[in-house]
Amino acid sequence: MPITRQKAASEAAFAYSPLDPALTSGFRIVTLLPGDRYSPLSCTLSQEDWRDPVGPYEAVSYFWGDPRRTKDLYINGKHFLVTSNLGSALRHLRQDGRGQHRRLWVDAVCINQADNQERSQQVRRMSNVYNNAKQVIVWLGDANSESNKALTFINTTLRPCFESVGFSCTDEQANVVSRFWEEWDEGKDEECWGAIDHLITQKHARNWASVAQLLCRPWWSRAWTVQELLSAQRATVLCGGMSLPWPLLDMTIQMMLRNTKIEELYAKKKLDIFHNAVEDAYGFAYERSHRILDETDALDFVMLMQVTRYRDCQDPRDKVFSVLSLLSVDFQASFYPDYLQPVPKVYASAVRSYVQHSGNLHTLSSCCLSMHASVPGLPSWVPDWGLPFEMSYIGGYSAKDTDYNFRASGDLSALASFSEDLQFLTVSGWNIDTVNNNRLQRDAEDFEYSYDKESGYEPWCSWDIHKIVAELEKSGKAVLTRKRESLLKAVFYALIVDRDPIRGKRRQNLRLIKQHGKMWPDCLDDYLAHVRLWTQERSLVSSTGGYIGLAPSCTLPGDKICVLYGFHAPVILRPGTDGSYTFVGDAYVHALMDGEVVASANKTKFKEEQFVIR
Numbered sequence: 001m002p003i004t005r006q007k008a009a010s011e012a013a014f015a016y017s018p019l020d021p022a023l024t025s026g027f028r029i030v031t032l033l034p035g036d037r038y039s040p041l042s043c044t045l046s047q048e049d050w051r052d053p054v055g056p057y058e059a060v061s062y063f064w065g066d067p068r069r070t071k072d073l074y075i076n077g078k079h080f081l082v083t084s085n086l087g088s089a090l091r092h093l094r095q096d097g098r099g100q101h102r103r104l105w106v107d108a109v110c111i112n113q114a115d116n117q118e119r120s121q122q123v124r125r126m127s128n129v130y131n132n133a134k135q136v137i138v139w140l141g142d143a144n145s146e147s148n149k150a151l152t153f154i155n156t157t158l159r160p161c162f163e164s165v166g167f168s169c170t171d172e173q174a175n176v177v178s179r180f181w182e183e184w185d186e187g188k189d190e191e192c193w194g195a196i197d198h199l200i201t202q203k204h205a206r207n208w209a210s211v212a213q214l215l216c217r218p219w220w221s222r223a224w225t226v227q228e229l230l231s232a233q234r235a236t237v238l239c240g241g242m243s244l245p246w247p248l249l250d251m252t253i254q255m256m257l258r259n260t261k262i263e264e265l266y267a268k269k270k271l272d273i274f275h276n277a278v279e280d281a282y283g284f285a286y287e288r289s290h291r292i293l294d295e296t297d298a299l300d301f302v303m304l305m306q307v308t309r310y311r312d313c314q315d316p317r318d319k320v321f322s323v324l325s326l327l328s329v330d331f332q333a334s335f336y337p338d339y340l341q342p343v344p345k346v347y348a349s350a351v352r353s354y355v356q357h358s359g360n361l362h363t364l365s366s367c368c369l370s371m372h373a374s375v376p377g378l379p380s381w382v383p384d385w386g387l388p389f390e391m392s393y394i395g396g397y398s399a400k401d402t403d404y405n406f407r408a409s410g411d412l413s414a415l416a417s418f419s420e421d422l423q424f425l426t427v428s429g430w431n432i433d434t435v436n437n438n439r440l441q442r443d444a445e446d447f448e449y450s451y452d453k454e455s456g457y458e459p460w461c462s463w464d465i466h467k468i469v470a471e472l473e474k475s476g477k478a479v480l481t482r483k484r485e486s487l488l489k490a491v492f493y494a495l496i497v498d499r500d501p502i503r504g505k506r507r508q509n510l511r512l513i514k515q516h517g518k519m520w521p522d523c524l525d526d527y528l529a530h531v532r533l534w535t536q537e538r539s540l541v542s543s544t545g546g547y548i549g550l551a552p553s554c555t556l557p558g559d560k561i562c563v564l565y566g567f568h569a570p571v572i573l574r575p576g577t578d579g580s581y582t583f584v585g586d587a588y589v590h591a592l593m594d595g596e597v598v599a600s601a602n603k604t605k606f607k608e609e610q611f612v613i614r
Contacts, residue, residue, distance in 0.1 A: 127325030143240020410595035414566025
């Protein structure tokens with residue numbers, strides 16, 4: 001958004017000239033003029049063609065900062081205001097230029113933020129602008145003692161260790177990190193750990209903490225930085241006057257997550273909060289690495305929206321617009337960024353484009369009725385990307401592509417249509433059953449019967465679930481003081497939902513219960529921690545026909561359990577008085593997860609119909 005302030009009477013305000021409409025790939029370039037440390041910031045602004053610019057340029061990736069805190073910039077001799085953080089970045093870049101002109105692309109200056117039509121047009125080109133840049137400069141903000149400590153530690157201490165095992169940290173080899181981990185083997189593992197093992201001590205605890213603090217800076221939480229970094233051919237990190245190549249920071253981030261000894265330092269120093277920052281940064285670095293490795297031009301929309309959902313932007317429409325140019329050409333052709341459209345229309349249009357392009361309804365996995373409050377007028381079938389999604393996912397995701405564990409509708413594509421005003425989604429599917437209880441409480445004999453009747457689990461899963469719970473309840477450990485219903489829910493979910501082989505450790509923990517009749521405390525801690533994650537905001541439900549499963553906590557008796565064409569899990573729909581439905585959320589329902597509904601033997605058992613969801 002534009003920044004305004006009362007200017008001095010003697011200062012002429014800068015005014016934009018419209019971009020040449022005949023130049024379809026037109027954009028503006030800032031030429032930062034040299035100056036000493038205290039001289040006013042001055043630049044020129046010119047129109048060029050990003051396909052054939054006058055010369056190389058650098059793109060700046062930064063966070064805007066507080067719009068009320070501003071600095072002066074003079075463009076072609078005229079006064080202009082930028083945020084204090086951008087002003088600081090430009091001063092450091094001018095100083096780094098060592099008296100030379102520096103050609104830059106900076107969104108707050110190169111795009112007329114007061115012209116919504118121009119903003120909409122330029123957003124479509126953002127990825128091209130960053131991709132064509134000589135390098136992307138990641139500005140993390142002004143330096144302080146902790147950031148100086150972090151960059152010094154990475155540059156002078158960690159860098160030689162990484163290089164000693166064959167890792168080159170030059171900007172030109174930005175894909176080395178990807179190749180390094182892709183070709184990882186046990187020998188390299190031991191070699192690399194050995195190279196830094198002497199640094200993972202209490203002596204260096206504050207150094208590791210300072211690196212983690214660097215990863216807590218606002219740049220990491222900004223929505224637009226996802227696209228800016230993933231589009232870059234080459235990236236350099238700048239914090240105050242110190243810099244380092246992105247591959248070196250990437251390697252450091254991945255090392256901090258892969259080496260559990262470093263995490264133990266956090267715990268000893270009560271620095272657990274930094275572990276979350278490292279995990280978030282790792283996801284960022286991982287996506288960039290694998291995009292380079294795969295040499296792909298497009299990323300999955302649902303996965304990208306999961307990333308930006310937890311990131312900040314001044315305009316909620318930018319949750320979608322900030323990832324648009326990372327998507328396929330076909331998707332972009334069907335969805336046009338438009339800052340004149342209200343937020344509900346932008347979000348619904350994005351979902352329509354995704355469904356029509358992909359042939360599935362996977363955006364529904366990001367919808368939940370109880371997390372649908374930040375955007376008034378938003379249909380229930382459209383994710384509220386302005387709110388964090390606190391419910392556990394039924395579908396799993398990988399970094400390279402979307403990998404769903406279940407196939408409730410088999411291989412069927414979505415049969416969906418949208419009302420002209422995008423208020424209603426009409427989909428085809430099956431009305432399976434009606435929820436009759438959203439807090440499943442049965443006595444042991446009844447629950448055991450339902451469990452065994454619908455079995456088909458691996459042999460080790462078929463023993464009496466209530467014996468596990470009874471054994472847990474008898475333990476005197478504080479961690480086991482939980483209600484029987486909660487334990488039933490936890491064990492049930494772990495047994496039948498958690499089929500990802502990566503989580504085999506938790507299955508092994510369950511085997512220990514069966515073999516020994518009790519659970520060791522260390523196994524239980526790990527087991528329950530993951531159970532809490534995978535049951536977040538979900539409750540056990542039962543249906544009139546005897547189905548049991550996990551559904552959103554806001555599910556009510558009378559809600560319908562349905563399977564929709566083109567969606568990997570059953571869904572909960574709430575009937576309305578006018579014949580339409582409200583989307584409550586997706587669910588795990590045992591015996592409905594692997595295409596049983598669409599199998600030929602079951603086709604006559606369920607009623608196929610169209611659902612109009614508002």
